[in-house]
Amino acid sequence: MQIKQVLNNNVITVLDEQDQELVIMGRGIAFGRKAGDDVDESQIEKTFKLDDKEMNKRLLELLAEIPLSFVEVSEDIIQYARKHTNKKIHDNIYVSLTDHIYYAVERFQQGIAIKNALLWETKRFYPEEYRIGQHALSIIAEKVGIILPEDEAGFIALHLVNAQMNEDMPVMINITKFIQDVLHIVKFHFGIEYEEDSLAYYRFVTHLKFFAQRILNHRTQKDSDNSLFEMVKTNYSRAYACAQKVQSYIQKMYQEQLTDEDMLYLTIHIHRIVQKKEENS
Template sequence: MQIKKILNNNVIITTDKRNNELVVMGKGIAFQKKIGDEVTEGQVDKTYRLSNTDLSMKLQELLEDVPISYLELATEIIDCGKEKLNAPLNDSIYISLTDHLHTAIQRVKKKIRVPNLLLWDIKRFFTAEYSIGKDAVSVIEKRFKVDLGEDEAGFIALHLVNAQTEIDNDDVYEMTELMEEIIRIVSYYFKVQFDEESVYYYRFTTHLRFFASRIMNHRQNEGESDEELLLIIQKKYPNAYSCVEKINQYVTKKYSYFMSNDEKLYLTIHVARLVQKLGKCEEESS
């Protein structure tokens, strides 16, 4: 492995056999070395192969200003997120989360705290990500002797949400508003209040968040539509389907987004299961 660029004593840039650029980290990996020197695999602790050259360059620029310990911390959180969320995360999170953690920790050390206006929604809609954020705050307190608090746990959660849905931070506000409105439509239609601690509500909001992110990105589900299956579901859950049609009217009017048959089918099933647990929806037809 040949050194192409040295960022600091612990981080170098090299390439793989296909000439793809790699950011390689290892304690003292570049100490007393120069460009062109070789490093062994045994000196490597972590390798970052980012999805495109632009992200790789941004990470290099970031590491020139931010201590490597923050990238290590971000990587721990990201690895935890991939495992617990069982979902791929966009490579851009290595840059955004590293930068955020560095900024947040330095800011709190100066006794400056930024309130998270989305915290209530994050706790409600993104419970798994918020749990990871809380664990991260605990690790940070032990390692950096700084208590970031629950607001920052929420901000860390948002980075994990964004890395799954590929939307900008500003769009998260609109996405949560959309989710709120859909839940209001379902609640009003069936005249129910949901138990937000129930597993059924969690499953529903998990489905809803990805549906909402597709609307934000104008990416319709392009799966093969099975009209016959949709008709079966429509007959089986007529009230739930009727409710979904009201949701479809709402997103069409406000976002110019037309739900596919697949989206109607799966959302109908989720709505039916959710409200059936409250005894407010028709039983399944035989």
Template sequence: MRIKKIFNNNVILLADEHQNEMIVMGKGIGFNKHNAESVDFSKVDKRFVLDKGNTDKLVGLVSEIPAEHLELSHEIIEYAKQNLSEKLSDNIYITLTDHISFALFRLEEGLQIKNVLLWEIKKFYKEEFRIALGALELIERKLGIRLPEDEAGSIALHFVNAQHTGQDMRHTVIVTRIVNDLANIVKYHYGIKIDEESLNYSRFMTHLKYFAYRMLQNELIPEEQDSLYDQIREKYPEAYVCTQKLVNYLERNYDKKLTNEEMFYLVIHIQRLTSREI
């Protein structure tokens, strides 16, 4: 395999003659190297071999985040694989890496989002939560940064979702329809063309999918007394107006009324998606 892209001195993308790709990490593996050159595999510490779609998304993510975030996520996932009985989907390399990197960024910016499902996660996903607490300890050892316990709850949910093997087909069909309709409402509201192959779009669609499952199962995030909803509504007024269109659609077609907490996360995700596209 030869070098296809160099992210930095320690992370590169390789490809063979059939364009099968692999992301590899190793100290100095990309130093003084150029595209199309071969590499010294004795320097390779970690390898990421995923299916084509996930490799493309991981390449996009690695281009945006520090290499140490990818390395942290890899170590956490390997630890989880050794301790969980169910197989984890390769998609977790993207979703968990993205979450950890964004969580570290939020902490740096002084924005901490409370995990309103933390109690339920601790109760129903004890093993996943235990491993997630270990992930926080690993992050602290590597970076000297202690993420709050709420983040352990979020990391645990990534493990749960990665073990997800399927839903009732009726739910799957309805969820697919809801997600598609909600995404179209956002596109038409902003009047922009969104790259549906982008990592940002993938993040947004993942949120919509799990939101739709929660809504159909009547497991919406409950109201919080100290909600940040009013603050976020004022900070991102256009995303809030767009969210209200989604709310109206769901009330009209599915007779579902959203909590402020669910609307809070919709505003956040819509703002994140559209601000980068615009």
């Protein structure tokens, strides 16, 4: 195995048998070496192979700029996350999370505090990812020697959610705001407080995550069984009236027209969450 490119003393690239580029890391693996030299395989600590060419390019740029220790911290967090969740985490997390942690530590050392405006919502909507984010802070403290504020646990949680949905951070922030706004509409329409540990609430938030993703990406959904929609609209008239308010909000904020299929599922989820609340009251 020969070196294709030396990024720094600790990072090189090579070509595998299929002529695909691999990123290889190891302390001092490139010291005194150049392209075309053989790789000392005993020094290999980590191998990356990102199928997305654009993501691979970003990873190479990042690894050339930051210390190896931050890649190791990020790797520890990602492995912990994959062990403690059954959700698929996209490889883009290696770029986004490593980059975020490096600059979060750098900002902290410069005395620059960034407040997380979505911390409360992140705790509510993504509790599993937030717990992983909290553990990530302890990993950073152990490896880097810096105790970052709780806000960073929320930021790390959103990076994990991004990697599950394979979305960029600004998109994830917009999705979270969308969920928050719709929940407020339903809450104030019925004058209720949510039971956030209930299955109905979990299902509703999960539906809103993917609903928001589609709305923000302007992906239209085709209508299917119109007779079912008419039945739901009649039988769940209170929930449908609330769904119409959500529809007006989406039209105003995102210039998207909801289909009967959208309104069908929205009405059913609203009905379930309100019915569950009223049953328990």
